[in-house]
Amino acid sequence: MDNKCKVIAVTNQKGGVGKTTTTLNLGVCLAQNGYKVLLVDADPQASLTVSMGIKRPDELDTTLADVMQTIVDVGDFKSLDVGIIKNLEGVDLMPSNIDLAGLEVRLMTAFCREYTMKSWLGAVKRKYEYDYVLIDCMPSLNVLTVNALAAANSVIIPCQASYLSTKGLQQLMGSVAKVRRNINPGLKIDGILLTMVDNRTNNAKSIISSLREIGGLRVLDTEIPFSVRAAECSVEGKSIFAHDGKGKVAAAYTALVEEVMELEKERDRPGTERGI
Ligand code: ATP
Ligand code: MG
Secondary structure, three states: OOOOOEEEEEOOOOOOOOHHHHHHHHHHHHHHOOOOEEEEEEOOOOHHHHHOOOOOHHHOOOOHHHHHHHHHHHOOOOOOOOOOEEEEOOEEEEOOOOHHHHHHHHHOOOOOHHHHHHHHHHHHHHHHOOOEEEEEEOOOOOHHHHHHHHHOOEEEEEEEHHHOOHHHHHHHHHHHHHHHHHOOOOOEEEEEEEEEEOOOOOOHHHHHHHHHOOOOOOEEEEEEEOOHHHHHHHHHOOOHHHHHOOOHHHHHHHHHHHHHHHHHHHHHOOOOOOOO
C-alpha cells in the first residue's frame, strides 16, 4: 500500500521561485484527475495554508508543528487525522504556522530528527490511502527541508528562469546527494521546473543549456508561463484552476501533471532508470 503513494517534495532554497504555487496547482490538478492528494505546508511562513484560503493560520489549533512535536515527544500515532483540513478544492491540507519555526529549533536536538516527518507521513498515508503527498518546502536547506527530502520519493525544483542561480542549484544538488547517501537512497529528481517564464524576455534555450551543465540535471519539458492571473491567486486564496481555469498557467500545470505521470511510468518500466 505504501508503494502506491508517491511523495514529492517541492523544493529550492531560493525564495519566491514558485514552490508554493506549484505545490497547490499540481495538487489540485492531480485531485481533478481522480487522485487522493494531501498537501503538506512545511514552511513557517504558511504561504500554502494562506493560499488555500485559510486567512489566519496562527489561529489554527493544530498544525504540522504540533503533530511533528508529538512524534518527537511520544511517538504517538493514535489520532492521525488531527490537524488535517479536508477537501479544500478536492485536496487535503496539513497546514502550518509560525509554530513550525519553534519546532525547527527543537528538532535540532531530537533523536532521529531527520525522520520525524517521514514517521508521521508513513502512518498517515497508510491510514488514508493517499495517492500523492506534495510537500511545500521553505526557502532554506535546514532540518525541516531535510525532513521533507527524507520522506520524499522525488523532488521537483522550481526555478525562476530569469533569476537562475547556478551556485544555488549546485548547493541544492549537494544537499540532495547528501540526503541520498545518508538518509534516503531512493530519492529521485523529477527535474527542474522553469516558472514565471516570459518568452518575450527570456532566452530559454541558453538558460536550459547552462542548467544542463550542472551535472546533467533534467529540465522538465513543461514551462510555467508568467501571468498576472497566477499572481492574483495567492491573494484570492484559490488555485489557478478556480481562478482562471481556462488560462495558460492552468494549462501548463495540467501538462506538468501529465509529464510527472509519464516520468513515473518510465521509472516503473523494468530496466529503465531515468533521473539521477
Ligand atoms: P517562498 O520561497 O517565499 O516560499 P515560493 O518559492 O513558494 O516562495 P511562490 O509563493 O509560489 O514562491 O511565488 C512567489 C510569487 O510569485 C507569489 O506572489 C506568486 O503569486 C507569484 N507567482 C507564482 N507563479 C507565478 C506565475 N506563473 N506568474 C506570475 N506570478 C507568479
Ligand atoms: Mg513558498
